[in-house]
Each structure stands twice: as structure tokens, then as C-alpha cells.
Amino acid sequence: MVDFALTHAWLVPLLPALAFVIIVFLTRPYARLSSTVAIAAIFSSFVLAANIAYGVFTNPGFIEKPLVYSLRWFGMEGFTVDVGVMLDPTSAMMLFMVSMVATLIQIYSTGYMHGDPQYSVFFSYLSLFAASMLGLVISSNLLQMFILWELVGLCSFLLIGFYTFKVSAREAAKKAFITTRIGDFGMMLGLLFLQIVFGTLDLVGLAERVPNYEQFGISLGLLTLIAILLFIGPIGKSGQFPLHVWLPDAMEGPTPVSALIHAATMVVAGVYLVGRTLFLFAEVPGAAEVVAFIGAFTAIFAATIAITQREIKRILAYSTVSQLGYMMLALGVGSLSASMFHLWTHAFFKALMFLGAGSVLHALHDKADVWEMGGLIKKMPITGWTFVIGGLAIAGIPPFAGFWSKDEILLVTLEYAKHGHALGYLLFFFAAVTAFLTAFYMWRLIFLTFFGKEKPENHPHESPLSMTFPLVVLAVLAAVGGLVGTPWANVWGEWIHFGDVHHGDPNYALMILSVVLAVAGIGLAYRLYYQDEEKQLAKQLAERYQSLYKLSYNKYYVDELYAWFTRTVVDAGAKALYWFDIYVVDNIVNGLAGVTKLSGQGMRFLHTGKMQTYALVFFLALLVITVVLAYGNPTLAGSLGGVN
Amino acid sequence: MDNVYSLLAFVLLAGMILGSALLVVTLRNLVHSVLWLIVMFVGVAGIFLLLNADFVAAVQVLVYAGAVCIMIVFGVMLVQRPDMQNSNPINWRFKLAAPVVGGLFIVIGLLTAKAQLTASPQEVPEQTVQALAPILLNDFVIPFEVAAVLLTVALTGALLLVKEVKANGNGS
Amino acid sequence: MGTALNPSYFIVLSAALFAIGLYGALSRKNAIAVLISIEIMLTAVNINLVAINKFLTPEAFIGQIFAIFVITVAAAEVGLGLAIIIAMFRSRHTVDLDDFDWMKW
Numbered sequence: 001m002v003d004f005a006l007t008h009a010w011l012v013p014l015l016p017a018l019a020f021v022i023i024v025f026l027t028r029p030y031a032r033l034s035s036t037v038a039i040a041a042i043f044s045s046f047v048l049a050a051n052i053a054y055g056v057f058t059n060p061g062f063i064e065k066p067l068v069y070s071l072r073w074f075g076m077e078g079f080t081v082d083v084g085v086m087l088d089p090t091s092a093m094m095l096f097m098v099s100m101v102a103t104l105i106q107i108y109s110t111g112y113m114h115g116d117p118q119y120s121v122f123f124s125y126l127s128l129f130a131a132s133m134l135g136l137v138i139s140s141n142l143l144q145m146f147i148l149w150e151l152v153g154l155c156s157f158l159l160i161g162f163y164t165f166k167v168s169a170r171e172a173a174k175k176a177f178i179t180t181r182i183g184d185f186g187m188m189l190g191l192l193f194l195q196i197v198f199g200t201l202d203l204v205g206l207a208e209r210v211p212n213y214e215q216f217g218i219s220l221g222l223l224t225l226i227a228i229l230l231f232i233g234p235i236g237k238s239g240q241f242p243l244h245v246w247l248p249d250a251m252e253g254p255t256p257v258s259a260l261i262h263a264a265t266m267v268v269a270g271v272y273l274v275g276r277t278l279f280l281f282a283e284v285p286g287a288a289e290v291v292a293f294i295g296a297f298t299a300i301f302a303a304t305i306a307i308t309q310r311e312i313k314r315i316l317a318y319s320t321v322s323q324l325g326y327m328m329l330a331l332g333v334g335s336l337s338a339s340m341f342h343l344w345t346h347a348f349f350k351a352l353m354f355l356g357a358g359s360v361l362h363a364l365h366d367k368a369d370v371w372e373m374g375g376l377i378k379k380m381p382i383t384g385w386t387f388v389i390g391g392l393a394i395a396g397i398p399p400f401a402g403f404w405s406k407d408e409i410l411l412v413t414l415e416y417a418k419h420g421h422a423l424g425y426l427l428f429f430f431a432a433v434t435a436f437l438t439a440f441y442m443w444r445l446i447f448l449t450f451f452g453k454e455k456p457e458n459h460p461h462e463s464p465l466s467m468t469f470p471l472v473v474l475a476v477l478a479a480v481g482g483l484v485g486t487p488w489a490n491v492w493g494e495w496i497h498f499g500d501v502h503h504g505d506p507n508y509a510l511m512i513l514s515v516v517l518a519v520a521g522i523g524l525a526y527r528l529y530y531q532d533e534e535k536q537l538a539k540q541l542a543e544r545y546q547s548l549y550k551l552s553y554n555k556y557y558v559d560e561l562y563a564w565f566t567r568t569v570v571d572a573g574a575k576a577l578y579w580f581d582i583y584v585v586d587n588i589v590n591g592l593a594g595v596t597k598l599s600g601q602g603m604r605f606l607h608t609g610k611m612q613t614y615a616l617v618f619f620l621a622l623l624v625i626t627v628v629l630a631y632g633n634p635t636l637a638g639s640l641g642g643v644n
Numbered sequence: 645m646d647n648v649y650s651l652l653a654f655v656l657l658a659g660m661i662l663g664s665a666l667l668v669v670t671l672r673n674l675v676h677s678v679l680w681l682i683v684m685f686v687g688v689a690g691i692f693l694l695l696n697a698d699f700v701a702a703v704q705v706l707v708y709a710g711a712v713c714i715m716i717v718f719g720v721m722l723v724q725r726p727d728m729q730n731s732n733p734i735n736w737r738f739k740l741a742a743p744v745v746g747g748l749f750i751v752i753g754l755l756t757a758k759a760q761l762t763a764s765p766q767e768v769p770e771q772t773v774q775a776l777a778p779i780l781l782n783d784f785v786i787p788f789e790v791a792a793v794l795l796t797v798a799l800t801g802a803l804l805l806v807k808e809v810k811a812n813g814n815g816s
Numbered sequence: 817m818g819t820a821l822n823p824s825y826f827i828v829l830s831a832a833l834f835a836i837g838l839y840g841a842l843s844r845k846n847a848i849a850v851l852i853s854i855e856i857m858l859t860a861v862n863i864n865l866v867a868i869n870k871f872l873t874p875e876a877f878i879g880q881i882f883a884i885f886v887i888t889v890a891a892a893e894v895g896l897g898l899a900i901i902i903a904m905f906r907s908r909h910t911v912d913l914d915d916f917d918w919m920k921w
Contacts, residue, residue, distance in 0.1 A: 611913065620744050626751055658825075665836040668836075688859050692863075697869070700862075700866055711891060719902065737842055748838070749831055794892055795892050801899065805899035806899045
């Protein structure tokens with residue numbers, strides 16, 4: 001079975017794609033059947049992926065030499081494109097994680113979307129998304145990856161705008177699509193540069209060629225430019241500052257979508273891409289620094305927004321942005337394993353919390369404001385306690401998953417700083433502050449939602465089994481998923497190492513620091529939002545630091561800035577161009593037409609209708625042409641000038 | 645001596661042709677024009693004889709000087725104007741046409757003077773009909789037939805055009 | 817240059833005749849006169865053909881054959897042209913070409 005899975009890895013994305021086709025063309029009228037088909041397909045993919053992961057992890061040879069097999073898609077002189085499968089620990093881990101989370105979320109969706117008229121369509125989109133994402137993960141070629149990258153963007157658009165009757169959903173879908181497209185444009189330029197310079201887009205080939213970039217006649221500056229262009233794609237897709245604005249708005253879609261796409265899978269595609277092309281960033285320190293700084297800044301930036309938001313899913317969305325910043329930071333400081341480890345744990349606890357939030361919304365009939373909730377844990381024990389586990393994991397309380405991976409990131413950042421990058425300390429500071437803020441806003445959310453006084457107008461009820469089962473599974477994973485990467489038994493580093501197996505001694509000081517930060521964040525939230533029944537203190541704080549509070553609550557006005565920018569700068573440019581078009585271009589065209597018309601009006605009087613006049617002109621012209629030709633012809637020259 | 649005679653003949657014939665042609669295009673009386681046209685055609689037939697093309701000369705006299713000119717006379721009579729004296733007026737274009745035509749003639753003349761024409765040493769046989777017939781009926785049989793069809797079609801069309809149209813209310 | 821006839825004479829004669837015919841075709845108002853002038857031009861071309869045939873390619877009779885065909889077609893053309901002129905006269909009571917400007921604009 002393991003060997004079969006390894007040699008048939010292409011089946012993993014193909015099965016959901018098949019499910020998509022079947023649902024769209026055959027079973028769409030039958031809701032139950034459609035969801036069964038989708039879940040069967042994704043579950044088969046999961047089984048295959050688990051076998052692949054087992055086969056890859058038990059065989060260390062894959063680390064040095066990934067298993068690649070590919071088909072020639074098309075080729076021409078000096079340019080070939082293969083479509084292929086590349087299996088190494090990174091992609092095996094991603095396959096396993098994505099297929100598992102997708103399976104759980106599809107099971108959850110059967111409960112959450114129950115009774116929706118578009119039920120089958122929803123599952124077909126989920127299948128298409130899963131197929132694209134799994135295909136992206138095992139791509140052996142950047143062009144193939146880019147195509148699937150666009151395809152997951154399309155699925156994201158379809159799923160965010162799934163509630164087509166809601167204006168806000170439609171707007172959010174457009175915003176998400178356009179914003180990510182901006183990033184993809186930069187990425188496309190980067191890919192073109194890579195193809196032009198190195199003559200291949202195969203990951204293996206590039207990994208061999210990029211370190212010898214000087215042989216290909218490009219300077220370090222150009223390579224830096226290529227790396228940064230390539231990084232613009234992940235900036236858009238992974239919601240890094242300044243293209244993060246779409247991710248919070250994307251919460252307009254159904255909650256399973258938020259969990260699947262905007263927590264666990266699609267948004268980490270950007271991280272995954274940077275991880276895949278880390279050999280390029282390793283060559284150019286400048287680009288790696290850019291990645292690290294954008295990551296760190298995004299982390300703290302989104303965390304400071306999250307502490308004042310009121311909508312439950314929006315808080316989670318900003319949390320996602322912040323955690324993605326962590327992953328980028330880890331990549332920027334050159335540690336693939338830390339980044340991938342955090343990706344792994346984050347997928348579990350963030351999917352868990354999104355699904356929990358979905359369960360809450362389901363119970364409260366789409367009431368989203370956390371200030372209007374409270375005491376839900378009494379009525380919804382499973383949702384509540386699993387959410388608490390997720391909160392502990394993300395805050396970084398040992399032994400839950402988030403603690404280990406966050407610790408790893410803090411550790412590699414610190415080491416980066418120690419290795420002569422003075423700015424690394426600033427990064428470390430950002431990361432540490434973010435850890436504190438993360439614990440604080442998450443527990444603020446938990447205390448406001450699940451504890452405290454019950455609101456009499458709410459009538460919550462526990463969700464059905466189809467929704468609680470994935471919650472429990474994910475909670476277990478969020479609890480123990482990090483144990484594979486503890487400093488004592490760092491299986492993780494064995495798997496996903498990229499020339500940087502991290503098995504430094506466990507840094508107890510750092511561990512204690514991070515635990516202290518987490519506990520401090522939770523304690524502050526406890527003080528403000530649990531002990532204080534009336535939330536007086538919190539309100540007072542908000543009053544006192546009103547300007548800061550407003551700034552954070554309004555997301556630093558980035559959206560307004562963009563709106564202002566488009567309204568003034570872009571619209572002014574458009575107006576200028578419009579003016580140019582109307583008055584210059586159109587006038588040139590109309591002028592040409594007018595000249596034609598006028599000349600026609602003038603010339604028609606030459607057209608007398610008298611044949612003899614025409615004949616006269618004809619022969620006159622003949623005479624002139626004959627004379628000119630005779631003079632122009634050297635053998636005839638002089639023949640008209642008399643006899644010679 | 646032969647040369648002198650033939651040159652003399654050529655000069656006389658050329659004078660006759662050009663003179664009568666000029667009269668054709670300048671006389672005011674259309675019937676006179678047609679008569680001078682006959683004279684010109686006969687002169688051209690003489691030139692053809694001078695060029696050892698007796699069959700073509702015969703055809704020229706028969707077809708042109710005979711049939712065509714008679715046909716034209718009939719045409720003139722059918723479209724009779726009240727005053728035959730002034731039946732062929734000149735329009736305003738002759739002022740322009742004359743220099744153009746003169747220029748054309750001069751240019752052709754100059755180019756001809758310049759042209760290197762290598763005369764063939766062979767002589768044209770005196771009797772051309774015996775030589776023409778096989779060519780016309782073997783190599784050129786298809787054009788020959790086509791010409792026959794063309795004549796038929798043309799004359800049928802001419803009949804159709806000239807036929808009285810009853811529907812025409814103000815017909816003659 | 818001897819007194820022998822040479823093709824240039826005939827070509828110049830033909831050019832003169834052609835020019836005269838052209839003058840007629842351009843400067844006459846009467847349609848029949850124009851037709852006559854066109855016949856003159858065709859005759860000039862015939863002279864050219866036969867002369868070149870005699871002086872340059874005496875062994876082949878292509879020029880003469882060509883001239884015969886030209887004469888044939890010209891006869892047909894005159895017949896048809898006259899028919900058209902008569903038809904025009906019937907409809908307009910004039911053969912003055914300046915009155916036939918229906919192709920204007």
C-alpha cells in the first residue's frame with residue numbers, strides 16, 4: 001500500500017477533482033449523495049496521503065533526493081514544461097495535513113450547511129479546492145504550481161462569495177480575488193525572470209542552478225529583485241502586510257470555508273511557496289531580510305488589530321494573519337523546519353477555532369459580536385472546551401501544540417540575531433510581543449464568548465455530531481500535534497530539515513519567557529474580561545487611550561487608505577486618461593474620418609460622369625508615367641533628349 | 645531599285661492614311677467622316693500589301709472598308725440629326741487633348757528611334773494564305789471558334805438592343 | 817541608313833495614326849464619331865502587329881493571325897457599339913456624349 005501510494009501520488013489531487021466533476025455533472029440534484037461522493041473522495045486522498053507520509057518519513061533518503069516523476073506537458077526550442085509530482089518530507093507533511101483538515105471540514109460541512117439550497121454546489125467547490133490545493137502541494141514545477149495557485153484563488157473567490165444574495169459577500173469575494181491578483185502579478189514576473197535566466201522552472205533544476213547564478217550572467221541585485229517579485233505572490237496569498245486587507249473580509253463566506261481556506265490551507269500556500277524556493281532566498285540575504293521583516297511586522301500589526309475587534313470570525317482572521325506573519329518570519333531567518341512546524345500546528349488549532357466559531361454562529365443564528373455572547377460553555381460544552389484547548393494551544397501553554405512551534409520560531413529568530421544580524425533582536429522583540437498579544441486577544445475572545453453571564457436573548461444549543469466530531473479530532477491534534485517537534489525528541493527536524501537540522505539544546509530561558517508571556521496575556525484577559533463582570537476596566541482603558549483604541553478598532557485605516565488612494569490617485573489618473581481618450585485619441589480618429597469625408601466631398605466634383613474626361617486624364621497620366629520611367633531607366637536615358 | 649519604289653509607295657500610302665485620318669477626326673460632317681474613313685482603310689490595306697500580308701489586306705478591305713463602314717453609315721442614318729452639316733461637333737476637351745496626344749506621339753517616336761530592332765534576315769513568303777490556314781485551323785482553332793461564338797453573341801445582342809421596345813411610351 | 821524600309825517607319829506611322837484616333841476619341845461629341853476614332857486606333861495597332869511580324873518574325877504568322885482576330889473582334893465591337901448608341905438615342909433623343917453623365921457621383 002505504501003509503495004502504491006508513493007508511485008500513485010498523482011491520485012491524491014485527482015480524486016477530489018473527479019469528485020468535483022461527478023458532483024457538477026451527475027449528482028447535483030441529490031444533496032446527500034453529493035456530499036457522500038465528496039467526502040469519499042477526500043477521505044481516499046487522505047488515506048493515500050497518510051501512506052505517502054508514512055513512506056516518506058520512514059525513509060530518510062527522501063530528504064536529500066526528493067522523489068520526482070513527471071510528464072512532458074509541452075515543449076519547444078529551449079523551453080519545456082513538465083507536469084510532475086515531487087515528494088519530499090515537506091510536501092508529504094502538507095499532503096497529510098491538507099487532506100486531513102479537508103476531510104474533517106467536509107464532514108463538519110454536512111452539518112453546518114444542512115438544508116442550504118446550494119448544498120451540492122458547496123461540496124463541489126470544496127472538492128475543487130481540495131484538488132487544487134493538493135495539486136499545488138505536490139507540484140514539481142513552479143509553472144504548474146502557479147496554475148494551481150490561481151485555481152485555489154478561484155475557489156477562494158467562489159467560496160467567499162458563496163452566499164451570492166449578500167452584497168457584502170460578493171464585495172468580499174471581489175476584494176479577495178483582486179487583492180491576491182495584485183500579488184500574483186508580481187509572482188508571475190518573478191517566474192518569467194526565473195525561466196528567462198535559468199531556463200527551467202523545475203524545482204529540482206532550480207535548486208541546482210540558483211546557487212551558481214553567476215554562471216548565468218546575472219548579478220546579485222537582479223537575483224534579489226527576482227526573489228522579491230516572487231515573494232509578492234505570497235504577500236497577497238498569505239495576507240501579509242500590506243495586502244492583508246482581503247483576509248478579514250473573506251469571513252463573509254460560510255464558516256467551513258474560513259476554516260479550510262483562510263486558516264489551514266490556502267493562506268499557507270504562500271508560506272509553502274517561499275519554503276519551496278528557500279534556496280533562492282538563502283542566496284540573497286536582502287530578500288530574506290525583507291521576508292523576515294514583513295513577516296514580523298505583519299505578526300505584530302495584525303495582533304494589535306485583533307485585540308479590539310468585536311466580530312468573532314474577524315478576530316480569528318486577524319489572528320491568522322498574525323500567525324502567518326510568524327511563519328514568514330521563520331522563513332526569513334532561514335529556518336524551513338520552524339516555519340513548517342508552525343504551519344502544521346497552526347492548521348490544527350486555527351481550523352479548530354474557526355469550526356468552533358462556526359458552531360457558535362450556528363447556535364446563535366449568525367450573531368457574530370462577541371460582546372453579545374457569554375456563558376455559552378454551559379449550553380455548548382463540546383464546542384466550548386475544544387475551543388479552550390485551541391486557545392491554550394495558540395497562546396503557547398505547554399504542552400499544547402502552539403507552544404512548541406512558537407518556541408521554535410522564537411529560538412531561530414534569537415539565533416539569527418546572535419549570528420551577527422543586529423536587527424534580529426528587533427525581530428525577536430516583535431515576535432515576543434506578538435506572543436503576548438496573541439494570548440491576550442484569544443482569551444479575551446474566549447472569556448467574552450464562553451464564560452461570564454449568559455445573555456437571556458440567546459438560546460444556544462449544542463451542534464449535531466457531524467459538527468462536533470471534527471472539533472474533537474482537531475482538539476486532540478491541537479493538544480498533541482506539537483509533541484513531534486519538542487526539543488528533546490525533535491522528529492520534526494529529522495523530517496523537514498533543509499540543511500538546518502535544529503537540535504540545539506533546549507533553551508530553557510526562552511521557554512520560560514514564552515510561558516510567562518502567554519500566562520501574562522491570559523491573565524490580563526482574565527482580569528479584564530472575566531473577573532470584571534461589567535467590563536468596566538476594559539471600557540475605562542478604551543476611554544483613556546481612545547485614539548489608540550480607535551486606531552486599532554479601525555484596523556489602522558488601511559482600508560480607508562486604499563479607498564482614498566483608489567478614489568483620488570487612481571481615479572485622477574483614470575480621469576486624465578479618460579480625458580486623453582475623449583479629446584485626443586477620439587479626435588485623431590474622428591479627424592482622420594473627417595479628412596476622408598471632406599476630401600471625398602471635395603473630390604466628388606472631379607467625378608463628372610463624362611467618359612471622355614476620364615480617358616483624357618488617363619492618357620495624360622500615361623504620358624507622364626512613360627516620361628518618368630524613360631528618364632529613370634539608364635538604358636533609356638537620353639532617348640527623350642534627342643538621338644545620341 | 646525595288647527599295648526606292650517600296651519607299652515611295654510607303655510615303656504615299658502613309659500620307660494618304662494620315663491625311664484621311666485627320667480629316668476623319670476633324671470634319672464637322674459625320675457622313676464625310678465616314679467616307680474618309682473608307683479611304684483610310686483602303687490605304688491601310690495598301691500598307692498591309694506592302695508588308696506582304698495579302699490575306700490581312702483582303703480582310704481589311706472586306707471587313708472594314710466594306711462591312712464596318714456601311715454599318716456605321718446605317719448607324720448614322722438611324723440616329724440622324726436635323727443638320728448633317730454640323731453633326732460632329734468638337735467638345736471643349738480638344739484644347740487639352742491635342743497637346744496630350746502630340747506628346748504621346750513624340751514620346752513614342754523618340755522611343756522608337758532609340759529602339760534596337762534587329763531585322764530578321766528571312767523574307768515573308770509571297771503567298772500567305774496557304775501558310776495561314778493550317779495555323780488558324782490547327783494551333784488557333786479554339787480562339788477561332790471562340791471568335792465565331794463572339795461574333796454570334798455580339799450580333800444577337802445588337803439585334804436585341806436595336807429591337808423596338810413597345811413598352812417605351814415615347815418611342816420613335 | 818539605306819532606303820530600305822525598316823520597322824521604325826511603320827511604328828511611327830502606327831503611332832501617328834493611333835494619336836490621331838485618340839485625338840478623335842477625346843475631342844468629338846458625337847458617339848458615332850468616337851466609335852470611328854476607336855476603329856482608327858485599332859487599325860493603328862494592326863499595322864504595328866503586321867509590321868513587326870514581317871520584319872522580326874517572318875517565319876511565324878502570329879502577328880497576322882493576331883491582326884485577323886483584332887479585325888474580327890473590332891467588327892463585333894462596332895456592331896454592338898452601334899446597337900448601344902441606337903438604343904441610347906431611342907431613350908434620350910441625342911447621341912451627344914456630354915449629355916450622358918449618369919455615372920456622376
